């Protein structure tokens with residue numbers, strides 16, 4: 520794969536998942552010089568990607584690079600791949616990957632693009648990927664940052680973080696996806712990068728709910744800032760590096776997700792704040808809003824290490840336990856006095 524730098528051969532990459540981010544990341548890899556095959560469940564979507572280089576269901580109006588093709592045959596998609604990126608809803612990752620374990624190419628690197636925590640096990644996605652595919656940690660990387668799919672599909676510039684316990688793996692993935700509009704930074708803090716990606720979705724739900732209630736920028740800034748504090752608190756308790764949280768995967772992604780109307784988590788929160796039921800909000804939002812399910816697993820993870828996460832806890836109460844949305848702010852503001860800081 521290092522041959523790519525010399526231009527001797529294009530990296531063969533596979534993306535599992537033909538939704539918004541899987542398709543966009545496939546385009547990023549292709550623009551960086553890879554030959555890319557997307558696997559998806561929908562024959563119509565795969566055919567449209569392969570024949571017309573479009574995915575109108577998830578990326579309307581976007582022309583995909585010619586080097587992106589697609590198939591519904593996961594084993595065929597995996598054959599010969601050197602890099603396999605995974606972009607399916609977090610709660611479906613294990614069940615999707617386990618049957619493909621024997622088809623995973625020897626020596627290939629797995630890259631989790633997912634931002635969630637598995638219910639029932641409270642595992643981060645890189646852990647799920649490693650367990651499901653039987654891979655050592657050194658062959659697994661995660662990509663996470665302020666990476667709203669539609670903007671990147673339009674080739675708007677952004678940066679991201681590629682994290683792996685192996686510097687060689689992180690560099691290899693970074694090299695495979697770096698382009699004129701997509702700049703990867705590497706680090707070895709897989710725990711911190713993944714927790715940032717999963718918990719910012721929960722914080723974006725809280726911001727959305729408050730905006731749906733008609734609350735303004737002071738409230739938004741308060742929730743984002745205190746949200747980062749609780750992400751940091753959880754991460755540090757689980758062994759993450761403090762430098763990760765103010766970085767792209769932390770503050771960067773939190774800002775993008777909490778501010779953008781393109782964010783499904785933010786949008787779903789707005790719908791809830793405006794009075795929809797959870798089922799109505801999921802329907803109205805469309806796409807995968809990971810924070811809905813991961814709010815529970817994140818809170819469980821926090822409880823298991825004795826970390827207080829008041830915003831996450833309030834989101835769980837609103838989303839899953841029937842707390843009226845107009846009680847969210849008072850629930851957070853009525854907490855006992857404490858000094859500012861982590």
Ligand SMILES: NC(=O)C1=CN([C@@H]2O[C@H](COP(=O)(O)OP(=O)(O)OC[C@H]3O[C@@H](n4cnc5c(N)ncnc54)[C@H](O)[C@@H]3O)[C@@H](O)[C@H]2O)C=CC1
Pocket residue numbers: 536537538539540541542559560561577606607608609611615632633634635666667668669805806807809
């Ligand atoms: N959309 C975005 O801007 C970004 C998304 N992500 C993350 O990427 C992951 C995937 O998100 P998106 O592609 O945006 O979601 P999406 O909702 O656009 O697409 C999900 C894809 O997974 C497929 N899928 C659904 N259930 C499945 C199952 N049981 N088994 C196999 N495939 C299934 C769907 O058919 C669809 O192709 C999530 O963890 C998300 O947090 C990360 C960065 C950016």
Ligand SMILES: O=C(CO)COP(=O)(O)O
Pocket residue numbers: 634664665666667668720723772775776781782783784785807808809
């Ligand atoms: O992770 C994302 C941006 O970095 C996408 O956010 P949503 O899943 O809320 O759309």
